[in-house]
Amino acid sequence: MKAFGKILGLVLLGLLLIIVAAGFALTHFFDPNDYKNEIRQIARDKAHIELTLNGDIGWSLFPWLGLELHEASVATLIKPDEPYADLQMLGLSVRVLPLLRREVQMSDVRVEGLNLRLNRDKNGHGNWEDIGKLPTAAPAPGSTPPAAAGEPVAETPAQPEKPPQPIRLDIDSLTVNNARVEYNDEQTGKQFSAESIQLSTGAVHDSTNIPLKATAFLSTNQPVLRVRTELNGELRIERALQRYKFEDLKLSGELTGDPLQGKAMTFSAQGQMLLDKAANVAEWTGIKISANQLRALGELKANDLDKTPQITGAISIAQFDLAKFVDSIGQTLPAMAEGSLSKVELVSRVAATPTSLALDNINLKLDDSSFSGRIAVEDFAKQSLRAILKADTFNVDRYLPPKSEKAASATQARQTEVASTEADAMAGAGSTPLPDKPSKSAWSTERLFPVERLSKLDVNADLTFGQLTLDKLPIQNAALKATGQGGLLTLENLRGELYNGDFEAKGTLDVRPNAPLLNLQTRINRVPVEKILESQGKNPPVKGLVNLTSTVTGSGNSQQALIDTLNGNASFVINNGVLLNANLEQQLCKGIATLNRKSLSGEPRGKDTPFQELKGNLTFRNGVASNPDLKVRIPGMTVNGDGDIDLKVLGMDYRVGIIVEGDTSAMPDPACQVGEKFVGIEWPLRCRGPLELGAKACRVDNERLGQVATKMAGDKLSEKIDEKLGDKVSPELKNALKGLFKR
Secondary structure, three states, X not given: OHHHHHHHHHHHHHHHHHHHHHHHHHHHHOOHHHHHXXXXXXXXXXXXXXXXXXXXXXXXXXXXXXXXXXXXXXXXXXXXXXXXXEEEEEEEEXXXXXXXXXXXEEEEEEEEOOEEEEEEOOOOOEHHHHOOOOOOOOOOOOOOOOOOOOOOXXXXXXXXXXXXXXXXXXXXXXXXXXXXXXXXXXXXXXXXEEEEEEEEEOOEEOOOEEEEEXXXXXXXXXXXXXXXXXXXXXXXXXXXXXXXXEEEEEEEEEEEEHHHOOOOEEEEEEEEEEEEOOOOEEEEEEEEEEEOOEEXXXXXXXXXXXXXXXXXXXXXEEEEOHHHHHHHOOOOOOOOOOOOOOOEEEEEEEXXXXXXXXXXXXXXXXXXXXXXXXEEEEEOOOOEEEEEEEEEEEEHHHHOOOOOHHHHHHHHHHHHHHHHHHHHHHHHOOOOOOXXXXXXXXXXXXXXXOHHHHHOOEEEEEEEEEEEEEOOEEEEEEEEEEEEEOOEEEEEEEEEEEOOEEEEEEEEEEOOOOXXXXXXXXXXXXEEHHHHHHHOOOXXXXXXXXXXXXXXXXXXXXHHHHHHOXXXXXXXXXXXXXXXOOOHHHHHHHHHHHHOOOOOOOOOOOOOEEEEEEEEEEEEEOOEEEEEEEEEEEOOEEEEEEEEEEOOOOEEEEEEEEEEOOOOOOOOOXXXXXXXXXXXXXXXEEEEEEHHHHHHHEEEOHHHHHHHHHHHHHHHHHHHHHHHHOOOOOHHHHHHHHHHHHO
């Protein structure tokens, strides 16, 4: 037995020496470069590709089957002269004996200078679509022609295919240096590229963590962007379970390009990623994202990967300065108050599909405001925005652009005009001529509505606020419901409490016509009118609680255009108010003194005139409001008015009558004692000038005062006729004589 074992050992040793000698002989006396043409032909016949080998082929046989290709390129048989890939060197080695067990054990795999070119032509055809295809050509002589139409074709019974056994993958390392991938779309002119690709891995084994590091420069031309990226982590491949993990993922880089206006954004992303193809699930947990000043945490999970992926998760964005962040990436926010968007923080649940995104259970902090609720884009293509939000406080004004210099100059000029007129009116206290009508427009001609954006808007919003500041008005318990679709925006309801009163508004804005159409209905209940005017920077001519209902329409895309086309109607009542710096008693006293042919002995006093009620109805026609039934009830007298308000310049022109109703107490000046003879007479005033002056723009109407004097003289003659004639003549004759003198 010992001899047999010795002999067997010698035989095996001899066989091994023979194999080694054969491998040495093959690798030293057999040169694969002599068979390049045969190799190219095999590539054409078996793989249907055009393989070009410009460099040398190096190889080894045992115990490693080694191969090195230099200066090689690959093209399709359809376009053999247009390679879609080339490389400087590919080197790999495979252990021979494990191949017999369907195990791939490779040493280091190196790829140098890989260049992959993908191109889609003007017809939308990609060059990669021709890989493995044969060119269309006439059938070769002796080949079997295809069956003619209608002829039965012999069917070859299908042989059941056995599922291939999985091949074990075992690579010591993979290295890719200086690779480049480019994509060109001739239809759109878009180009994408990944350059200077560097990839290195540790040992590649199934179901073990594979250290991986990659760097690349990415770029695109529409828009021009360039990204420097670096990726680190450990990749785990579990092929039997169809599970792929990327643990301790760290992606970082820098983004530059035209959209950033010469600035740069540094970014990083970390976390654990999982793809489970068997369960059609993908996860990204432990997310940490940063982009300049922005920092975020979260987790995401995607289900139904084989159908329509459904993404769920959560996101938390730490407080950051949004305004500075936007500036740091070369973007510009609309002009707003200084310090706005300096403190932004968000916590929310996330739900998304390839066409939609929803943020649920929102906790959003925006400067001094806190929001909760839901925001969703139901369809990216249609920009379908849905919002249900509740806020504690929100100041809209701080996020609106300030008035332009042109509008500010026009406003300042108008205020100067009004202030000068008001000073003259107060100085004269009713003795100066009537103020001139204002001549300067009170409204901006700048574009008001972003028609292009509004025409594409698809929105449904339901918003509530504990306190909402809008146009400097502090609105309590505000609620807004609005929709917009296809260019028609509908304000279903805007309501709130204002200065212990309340208001409500509804309306539509149609931006589909060339000139947008506005329709608005409003209701105001017991709101101090002076507070509204003061909030707009205007001097209130009146105080009191106003009740107002109105329905108006207008068209155009500027304030001035809307006012110029304003039509509709309104009714108003102001209760328990005061006409500020307007002494109607003084105006009445001046008229009485004139009829008494006396002069006022005292200086006019600039006190207010309280009233019980001020009411009327307005009819708007192209920016002019007609008010034929103005009525003011003042203790002891009634004021009637009939006039117009020109909203284009905020001017008024009224004829006013004051009627003493029976309070015959002494007036403050002896020259204007009322007495019984003045009871029931309508004393005429004319009010003209800027609307802000209110009753301060009123003067005695001397023309109409003469008519009052004539009437009073006629009444006095009628009394004398009665006294002298008594019952001596018939009543018909006395009435005829009275009428004669009253003409």
